[in-house]
Amino acid sequence: MPSNRSPDELPVAAVQFAVGPSKHVNLTRAAELVARAADSGARLVVLPEKFNGFGSPEILRACAEPLESGETVAAMRGWAREHDIFLVGGSITEEHEDGRLTNTSVVFGPEGERLAVYRKIHLFDITVGDEVYRESDVETPGDEIVVVDVDGWSVGISICYDLRFPELYRILMLRGAEVIVVPAAFTLLTGRDHWEVLLRARAVENQCYVVAANECGQRSDGKRTYGRSMVVDPWGTITAQASDGDAVVATRLERSRVDAVRASLPALQHRRESAYVWPEAAVALS
Amino acid sequence: MPSNRSPDELPVAAVQFAVGPSKHVNLTRAAELVARAADSGARLVVLPEKFNGFGSPEILRACAEPLESGETVAAMRGWAREHDIFLVGGSITEEHEDGRLTNTSVVFGPEGERLAVYRKIHLFDITVGDEVYRESDVETPGDEIVVVDVDGWSVGISICYDLRFPELYRILMLRGAEVIVVPAAFTLLTGRDHWEVLLRARAVENQCYVVAANECGQRSDGKRTYGRSMVVDPWGTITAQASDGDAVVATRLERSRVDAVRASLPALQHRRESAYVWPEAAVALS
Numbered sequence: 274m275p276s277n278r279s280p281d282e283l284p285v286a287a288v289q290f291a292v293g294p295s296k297h298v299n300l301t302r303a304a305e306l307v308a309r310a311a312d313s314g315a316r317l318v319v320l321p322e323k324f325n326g327f328g329s330p331e332i333l334r335a336c337a338e339p340l341e342s343g344e345t346v347a348a349m350r351g352w353a354r355e356h357d358i359f360l361v362g363g364s365i366t367e368e369h370e371d372g373r374l375t376n377t378s379v380v381f382g383p384e385g386e387r388l389a390v391y392r393k394i395h396l397f398d399i400t401v402g403d404e405v406y407r408e409s410d411v412e413t414p415g416d417e418i419v420v421v422d423v424d425g426w427s428v429g430i431s432i433c434y435d436l437r438f439p440e441l442y443r444i445l446m447l448r449g450a451e452v453i454v455v456p457a458a459f460t461l462l463t464g465r466d467h468w469e470v471l472l473r474a475r476a477v478e479n480q481c482y483v484v485a486a487n488e489c490g491q492r493s494d495g496k497r498t499y500g501r502s503m504v505v506d507p508w509g510t511i512t513a514q515a516s517d518g519d520a521v522v523a524t525r526l527e528r529s530r531v532d533a534v535r536a537s538l539p540a541l542q543h544r545r546e547s548a549y550v551w552p553e554a555a556v557a558l559s
Numbered sequence: 560m561p562s563n564r565s566p567d568e569l570p571v572a573a574v575q576f577a578v579g580p581s582k583h584v585n586l587t588r589a590a591e592l593v594a595r596a597a598d599s600g601a602r603l604v605v606l607p608e609k610f611n612g613f614g615s616p617e618i619l620r621a622c623a624e625p626l627e628s629g630e631t632v633a634a635m636r637g638w639a640r641e642h643d644i645f646l647v648g649g650s651i652t653e654e655h656e657d658g659r660l661t662n663t664s665v666v667f668g669p670e671g672e673r674l675a676v677y678r679k680i681h682l683f684d685i686t687v688g689d690e691v692y693r694e695s696d697v698e699t700p701g702d703e704i705v706v707v708d709v710d711g712w713s714v715g716i717s718i719c720y721d722l723r724f725p726e727l728y729r730i731l732m733l734r735g736a737e738v739i740v741v742p743a744a745f746t747l748l749t750g751r752d753h754w755e756v757l758l759r760a761r762a763v764e765n766q767c768y769v770v771a772a773n774e775c776g777q778r779s780d781g782k783r784t785y786g787r788s789m790v791v792d793p794w795g796t797i798t799a800q801a802s803d804g805d806a807v808v809a810t811r812l813e814r815s816r817v818d819a820v821r822a823s824l825p826a827l828q829h830r831r832e833s834a835y836v837w838p839e840a841a842v843a844l845s
Binding site: 394395396398399400401414415416417418434437438439440441443444447448463466467470471473474477478508509510537538539540543544545547548549550551552 | 680681682684685686687700701702703704720723724725726727728729730733734749752753756757759760763764794795796823824825826829830831833834835836837838
């Protein structure tokens with residue numbers, strides 16, 4: 274019922290759950306939580322990263338699907354239509370015709386139409402403690418930065434490890450983003466020290482809302498994710514947050530809040546492009 | 560006694576105090592606190608922003624001085640030599656030959672030699688609550704990004720409001736910075752919500768130390784600053800922090816910590832320059 278909605282407000286929800294190895298189980302759980310999010314009044318719903326199957330490379334390959342004919346894509350399309358919502362389909366492992374896999378977020382509109390596709394630009398290859406992650410062993414990165422219109426709001430898309438790269442968020446803001454979504458599977462160890470601080474910093478420095486949907490719990494390969502899905506406002510205040518366990522984090526975004534922050538503290542107009550001389554070669558990394 | 564120092568460790572101190580309108584009083588207080596910092600073993604000492612006089616435009620003009628013949632510059636030179644330290648002279652209001660004023664940080668070496676000059680690139684023109692700040696009414700901005708060598712450590716310079724601009728810190732990191740200093744006079748209202756989160760984010764995303772020296776207390780114009788000077792390590796952990804009131808925050812930086820963080824979580828090597836397409840015109844700000 275679009276006539277009841279003000280373009281100045283956008284009810285949102287971030288969905289958090291423990292993703293397992295079974296696509297069937299994950300899709301069933303996601304369907305329940307998306308329904309709960311819609312029941313809360315959300316117009317924009319964000320799922321976590323690789324929500325239809327996460328774990329070992331074998332699990333990722335088993336759950337991968339093409340965008341054109343995949344079971345998960347069909348399910349998401351149905352949920353968007355059924356609930357009259359915009360859906361950021363977290364991400365799934367996308368199988369391309371040439372066999373490549375990517376970490377791909379698909380955005381659907383309330384008619385079930387596909388509005389945008391974002392493929393994760395920064396792949397997660399790290400070692401923390403005794404945990405090793407090698408996303409690039411399985412997947413190839415995307416190259417395109419994506420902003421999509423949701424009920425008149427400009428929404429920038431990012432995925433998990435992208436959060437460490439301020440360039441991406443800066444470009445999303447410069448391309449008009451008032452909201453940035455972050456489907457994630459942030460680990461317990463890095464989440465404890467980096468999740469909240471980076472989400473809040475991205476909101477503060479770009480004076481936009483951040484809606485972050487994380488996984489929680491322990492996966493079949495023993496790895497734990499951090500939970501604490503949250504919504505951060507353009508001043509950097511956490512306005513809604515999940516604890517541990519499956520959850521729907523719902524709140525309402527207000528455009529007047531974006532405008533007020535950007536007007537009183539006009540840092541976005543104080544950027545000094547001419548002074549930003551990017552080095553040809555990075556000294557630190559040579 | 561350089562022979563006793565390991566290049567792998569850098570003892571640092573951030574000096575925090577309530578800056579008033581009297582240059583004489585401020586310099587006396589700064590001299591005491593720099594001596595205390597040196598006594599703690601610090602090799603690099605960082606003063607806060609405009610530490611020789613802060614307040615109304617009239618106070619700033621009255622305290623301004625040329626770099627070549629200023630009383631504050633002479634004092635700083637003397638402190639560096641006397642204590643055998645590197646000194647980031649927070650900032651002062653610099654008076655140029657053409658009458659322009661800039662917010663200028665001068666770095667001295669242990670022989671009293673001038674090693675670097677950084678002029679604040681982003682000027683603070685904001686309104687928060689009933690407080691109005693118009694730095695550009697008095698000063699003109701600098702254009703040059705500065706990294707300086709301190710006992711074999713690459714130290715990037717920034718000042719206060721610069722903290723909101725991730726581009727600057729990204730470029731400092733790419734130019735080799737392992738430590739970034741932030742002399743500041745962060746206000747109570749913005750400090751409460753943005754000081755720690757932005758300092759920690761800059762450390763986490765650039766995997767470098769951040770040494771932030773803030774003012775504290777209430778100035779003669781009624782404006783309050785936030786205190787909480789701190790040192791943040793490359794993982795984003797606050798390793799030393801002041802409360803309110805005058806303070807010297809001292810700790811030891813370890814290069815092995817920088818190396819370990821950058822090796823286990825090699826995000827700096829995962830930047831995707833080719834994907835960072837900066838818009839010609841900013842949609843958000845047009």
